[in-house]
Amino acid sequence: MDAPFIYGRIAIFDNYTDREKELLLLKNNFLNLINTVIISPRRWGKTSLVNKVSEMLKKEHHKEIIVCNLDIFKCRSEEQFYKAYSNAILKASLSTWEKFITGSKKYLGRFAPNVSFSDTTQTYELSFGIDLKEPNLSLDEILDLPQTLANDTGKKIIVCIDEFQNIKEYADSLAFQRTLRAHWQTHSKVCYCLYGSKRHLLMDIFNNYEMPFYKFGDILFLQKIGRADWVQFIGKRFAATGKHISEELSGQIADTMQNHPYYTQQYSQQVWLRTEKECSEAILQTALVSLIDQLSLLFTNVIDSLTPKQINFLLAIVAGEDSFSSAEVLKKYDLGTSANIKNLKKATLEKDLIDILPNNQIVIQDPAFEYWLKNYYITTK
Ligand SMILES: Nc1ncnc2c1ncn2[C@@H]1O[C@H](COP(=O)(O)OP(=O)(O)OP(=O)(O)O)[C@@H](O)[C@H]1O
Ligand SMILES: [Mg+2]
Numbered sequence: 162m163d164a165p166f167i168y169g170r171i172a173i174f175d176n177y178t179d180r181e182k183e184l185l186l187l188k189n190n191f192l193n194l195i196n197t198v199i200i201s202p203r204r205w206g207k208t209s210l211v212n213k214v215s216e217m218l219k220k221e222h223h224k225e226i227i228v229c230n231l232d233i234f235k236c237r238s239e240e241q242f243y244k245a246y247s248n249a250i251l252k253a254s255l256s257t258w259e260k261f262i263t264g265s266k267k268y269l270g271r272f273a274p275n276v277s278f279s280d281t282t283q284t285y286e287l288s289f290g291i292d293l294k295e296p297n298l299s300l301d302e303i304l305d306l307p308q309t310l311a312n313d314t315g316k317k318i319i320v321c322i323d324e325f326q327n328i329k330e331y332a333d334s335l336a337f338q339r340t341l342r343a344h345w346q347t348h349s350k351v352c353y354c355l356y357g358s359k360r361h362l363l364m365d366i367f368n369n370y371e372m373p374f375y376k377f378g379d380i381l382f383l384q385k386i387g388r389a390d391w392v393q394f395i396g397k398r399f400a401a402t403g404k405h406i407s408e409e410l411s412g413q414i415a416d417t418m419q420n421h422p423y424y425t426q427q428y429s430q431q432v433w434l435r436t437e438k439e440c441s442e443a444i445l446q447t448a449l450v451s452l453i454d455q456l457s458l459l460f461t462n463v464i465d466s467l468t469p470k471q472i473n474f475l476l477a478i479v480a481g482e483d484s485f486s487s488a489e490v491l492k493k494y495d496l497g498t499s500a501n502i503k504n505l506k507k508a509t510l511e512k513d514l515i516d517i518l519p520n521n522q523i524v525i526q527d528p529a530f531e532y533w534l535k536n537y538y539i540t541t542k
Pocket of ligand 1: 171172179180357
């Protein structure tokens with residue numbers, strides 16, 4: 162029997178729950194061509210959400226809309242971005258391999274594109290060379306590809322780009338961002354949905370008024386999935402496989418993982434695997450110990466990569482402290498001077514270990530890491 166929970170992969174079909182409001186908002190934004198940026202801490206479900214909306218639109222609105230999904234995680238340079246971008250847009254818009262070949266010549270002929278076919282994966286790929294150092298280089302055809310295809314097909318095009326923060330790594334990222342924005346804002350039949358997994362980098366791209374993408378579109382701060390939805394979801398998934406879990410115990414799973422989508426699914430899976438027919442409190446306990454054991458090595462590696470003061474800072478957060486610059490807290494946790502707090506915040510934020518909420522409260526991003534720090538690290542230190 163397949164386990165009924167999923168984590169580490171995109172949540173689809175029966176593995177997907179809630180997000181009704183966000184689904185509707187995103188769908189309406191896409192239909193009305195409103196650019197949208199999605200920001201959330203890691204593994205809260207951005208990719209799953211965009212995929213779900215994309216699938217809905219591909220099914221319900223394929224006559225008037227083309228959805229193009231692109232992940233630029235592996236694109237380490239502008240050139241790679243341009244290739245991935247062209248490939249994704251042409252593939253989404255031109256349904257067959259023959260049309261793809263003709264299309265690549267028609268739209269990108271100046272770049273002498275070459276289309277190769279892989280027998281093993283049964284996929285085709287467009288490649289071309291561009292010399293970014295060439296002073297008079299114009300990449301207008303590539304950047305305007307969605308708008309051109311929208312005009313030619315008579316359909317609206319939605320371009321969804323995952324792991325968008327990667328563009329910050331490119332050689333001259335600021336100039337690149339300016340170029341993208343300059344082109345994209347002229348596209349009248351295209352909408353862009355940009356999102357990714359590094360919250361602080363995305364905030365810097367989209368929420369900083371000195372940056373080209375400031376006020377590019379709606380910013381959707383994705384929330385966690387609510388406790389009541391988890392209780393219902395976990396109960397249903399158990400029932401679908403002939404097992405039973407009480408609402409109280411399902412709620413306990415969600416509470417322990419602070420409703421974190423990835424971990425709630427992972428913990429539920431561990432509990433489900435140990436349940437023969439009826440789940441119990443004891444099963445919840447053994448499953449949690451086993452899960453944290455599995456994660457321990459990972460967390461120990463995180464700790465090993467930190468300075469003693471950074472570790473102390475995390476411990477102060479875990480202990481519920483909030484006035485980090487007060488003499489008492491600085492001394493109690495050996496955090497150095499109050500000026501050092503700024504550096505500690507920055508370093509741990511950049512490592513995606515903490516989050517600063519809109520009310521300035523500092524929290525540990527990963528609920529399992531927090532649990533481990535509290536219940537394992539402190540006691541065995
Ligand atoms: N709507 C949902 N219903 C149930 N589980 C979900 C949902 N969305 C996400 N999850 C769970 O969270 C996990 C992570 O989801 P996803 O990869 O979509 O998040 P993400 O925000 O894109 O993560 P990352 O920041 O790492 O890119 C999924 O594998 C699944 O276990
Ligand atoms: Mg993702």
